[in-house]
């Protein structure tokens with residue numbers, strides 16, 4: 356190719372974003388199949404190979420390719436499920452995809468159907484100008500990201516992205532470049548005591564009182580970590596507790612769920628073992644017959660990509676080339692599909708996508724059309740740098 360820039364189709368990215376928003380792929384339950392079918396059909400019309408990859412009934416991923424000659428594929432990923440619109444009132448209908456003053460409104464506009472549309476538009480632009488990449492350029496559109504990362508997990512289990520070398524997550528970053536994400540560890544602790552009449556508490560074993568003693572011990576426990584300059588320190592937060600059901604009955608059951616966000620080099624198994632040991636220690640001091648059970652509900656490791664990794668350098672250069680200014684390079688406190696796709700295929704990841712991070716899960720979520728177009732330009736530029 357002679358020209359150094361690929362001009363993405365503005366109408367296409369706008370149209371795709373709006374059409375995708377109109378599919379109400381709210382998770383739960385997800386029901387991404389109709390959006391996946393629509394996406395597959397559009398990709399084929401644009402001259403790209405595209406396949407539906409069913410994960411469960413009504414839940415499907417889409418994998419599309421612009422074929423290259425060998426391995427070393429560049430994978431762009433985005434999820435097609437959204438969170439519910441929430442109880443607050445929206446100025447624009449959450450699934451109407453209104454286009455007002457250069458912004459598209461709707462649930463999923465920023466998080467992250469806009470990002471998916473930008474990927475498709477970039478691939479279509481590259482296909483239209485006959486770009487022949489060294490390896491495949493892949494869109495991995497996932498279902499079920501907003502609860503348990505169902506689709507990404509299935510792709511990793513099935514080896515769907517064999518030969519991949521680079522991973523770009525199009526989650527909203529305002530087109531800044533994030534190269535780290537915290538791990539997620541949700542641990543449920545169940546205390547089993549003994550009921551008794553509320554007027555004779557000494558005959559029962561009060562599971563709520565036990566939990567009240569355990570909470571401060573958990574909050575001040577010195578879980579070992581090395582502070583990351585990208586991700587900072589790990590956190591622990593007691594976010595759910597349930598116990599007792601009658602004012603005159605000593606509660607025999609109390610359940611508490613912890614939300615831990617971890618940084619690289621922390622060992623999730625060691626953290627769970629420490630929580631378990633602490634829970635048993637407090638139980639022993641409390642009552643010999645109090646029993647404790649531990650259940651891990653979510654276990655997604657932290658990620659950090661080295662700044663010298665070619666993918667990171669190329670992504671920074673592409674953003675700079677398109678926007679005329681260097682992006683901020685940082686990390687995020689939440690997990691993305693990269694938590695499964697990165698380790699699953701042993702590839703480095705970067706996060707860069709259209710829309711503001713703070714827009715995700717908010718009422719009146721929107722994305723600027725300018726950013727959608729810029730994202731498509733950035734992705735096309737990146738593909739040429741890495742696979743040209």
Ligand SMILES: [Zn+2]
Nearest residue numbers: 434466467526
């Ligand atoms: Zn998202």
